[in-house]
Amino acid sequence: MKIAVTGAAGQLGYELVRQLGAAAIALDRAACDLADPASIRRLVAWRPDAVINAAAYTQVDKAEQERELCRRINATAVGELAEICAELDCPLVQVSTDYVFAGQSGRSVPFAETDPAAPRGVYATTKYEGELLAAQCPKHWIVRTCGLHAAPAPGRRFTNFVATMLRLGTERDHLRIVDDQRCTPSYVPHVARAILSLLRESPQQLRGTGYGLYHVTNRGDCTWYEFAAEIFRQAQIKIELTRITTAEFGAAAPRPSYSVLDLAKYQALGGPELPDWREGVRAHLECVRSGTTG
Numbered sequence: 001m002k003i004a005v006t007g008a009a010g011q012l013g014y015e016l017v018r019q020l021g022a023a024a025i026a027l028d029r030a031a032c033d034l035a036d037p038a039s040i041r042r043l044v045a046w047r048p049d050a051v052i053n054a055a056a057y058t059q060v061d062k063a064e065q066e067r068e069l070c071r072r073i074n075a076t077a078v079g080e081l082a083e084i085c086a087e088l089d090c091p092l093v094q095v096s097t098d099y100v101f102a103g104q105s106g107r108s109v110p111f112a113e114t115d116p117a118a119p120r121g122v123y124a125t126t127k128y129e130g131e132l133l134a135a136q137c138p139k140h141w142i143v144r145t146c147g148l149h150a151a152p153a154p155g156r157r158f159t160n161f162v163a164t165m166l167r168l169g170t171e172r173d174h175l176r177i178v179d180d181q182r183c184t185p186s187y188v189p190h191v192a193r194a195i196l197s198l199l200r201e202s203p204q205q206l207r208g209t210g211y212g213l214y215h216v217t218n219r220g221d222c223t224w225y226e227f228a229a230e231i232f233r234q235a236q237i238k239i240e241l242t243r244i245t246t247a248e249f250g251a252a253a254p255r256p257s258y259s260v261l262d263l264a265k266y267q268a269l270g271g272p273e274l275p276d277w278r279e280g281v282r283a284h285l286e287c288v289r290s291g292t293t294g
Helices: 011-023 037-046 067-088 122-134 161-171 188-199 224-235 277-290
Strands: 003-006 024-027 050-053 092-097 140-145 174-178 212-215 240-244
Touching (some): 003 011, 011 024, 011 188, 050 067, 067 092, 067 122, 092 122, 140 188, 161 277
Parallel strands (some): 003 024, 003 050, 140 212, 174 240
């Protein structure tokens, strides 16, 4: 199979390409710019057997000012990819987000794929619009994930919460971390492996479930404060942490108070195990120490 991966320079796209090896058609922004319809259309020339859209506008707060660009990349472009995949009769894998759920404070039950979406903010709304457009492709998987983090790769350093905490842990002796948003940090190699397991099985073999919407994260959940505390514990960095609220942090865009995703539908497929989020932290830090990837 030849599998095209958009966003190949990003942390998830890079890892998907790494795991695919020779089967990957790695498309960075220069090769496939979702802001440019003509650039997207060039995908047809590659004649891929499947397309994984790992590209997105992910600057959650900046999206509140760049609404049209965010919608162009996260929604309109996905519709164009869906049309191309339908034309090529190949599957489209659209990577989405836990932010499609508002997740008000007080909830404690993970969201299933059947729960109604309730996005808030430009980023979340456009990602949900992208899901609806991806679903118009007859062969599609929509994969919602959360809190992605990957270790540095050769010549590449990715921006994510773990990397930021490790940097700040060497620069400061005290940090204020949000403690009223609960989600599941997810290690990119674990998520990429699960996504590729969907493509490596034919729909007929997926126990009757076939294409559709799946939640794919590590297991368990935590607040960002608890996530930070675990990073510093495992990295053996001594630092003082103070719990703050979302309101005190003062972000421009709204965040879900609770966006833990139920994994039962994915787990029923019998694909690769999704480890606990703490194992994801351990694997990330081990890669940092050893200078390896994945």
